[in-house]
Amino acid sequence: MQNTSPAKIHSTKPRRLTTPAALIEAGLAAPERLAEFEAVAERYAIGLTPALAGLVRPGDPADPIGRQFIPDGRELVRDPAETDDPIGDDANSPVKGLVHRYPDRVLIKLVAVCAVYCRFCFRRERIGPGSASLSDGEFAAALDYVRGNRAIWEVILTGGDPLTLSPRRIALATGAIARIDHVRTLRWHTRLPVADPDRVTAAMARALRADGRTVVVALHAN
Structure with a gap:
């Protein structure tokens, strides 16, 4: 009988590294550190894109780029003074996913995932696969809060990394916020242009446009 199943295609495209085994297989850490x-991966997310993995010096535990993204057992050492919310997001969150720390601006945490996971992240207790991003209803509630506070002129989009969303979803968020008449500035905070530059496309640029509004992309880089 002739085999009519489709042939397997083996891609040589570099893959995102998301497990301890993958980091070691890529030569970015010694096998004895598995x-x-x-142990770190049980608590905190791991993620390293090919764009940044290619900049890490294999076999050098002191490599400055590697130290930003490759786990370290010392992450599990917790001082009694530490807190799961070191920057006080929860204390200033009137609705889910929105932080209103200053009178004239708010921060909306659209997603709970990133292209890369920094070992020093101050939101790492709430970020990573399986963490909850904002649902459509929760995003609508955040927008209602902004509409009801006319002193707010700037909305900051963060997460996670909000530019990990598809251009379609970025455009929906941009349009919804831009329709609030007293919001003048949208500010997107991201690492994506550095972490995964291939995902920064013309479609994404178009999705960020908001006629009559200032749009700022704040690039996080070390």
């Missing part, structure tokens, strides 16, 4: 990495 147990250490797995």
Whole structure:
């Protein structure tokens, strides 16, 4: 009988590294660190894109780029003074996903995922696969809050990394916020142009446009 199943296609495209085993297989850490990495991965997300993995010096535990993204067992050492919310998001969150710390601006955490996961992230307790991004209803509630506070002229989009959304979803968020008449500035905070530059496309640029509004993209880089 002739085999009519489709042939397997083996892609050589570099893949995003999301597990301890993948980091070691890529030569970015010694195999004897596997147990250490797995212990960290049980608590905190791991993610390293090909664009940044290619900049790490293999076999150098002191490499400055590698240290930003490759796990370290010391992440599990917790001082009694530490808190799961070190910047006080929860204390200034009148509705889910929105932080109103200053009178004239708010921060909306659209997503809970990133292209890369920084070992020093101050939101890492709430970020990563399985974490809850804003639902459509929760985003609508955040917009209602902004509409009801006319002193707010700037909306900051963050997460996670909000530019990990598709251009379609970015455009929907941009349009919804831009329709609030007293909002003058939209500010997107992201690492994506550095972490995964191939995802920064003309479609994404178009999705960020908001006629009559100032749009700022704040690039996080180390």
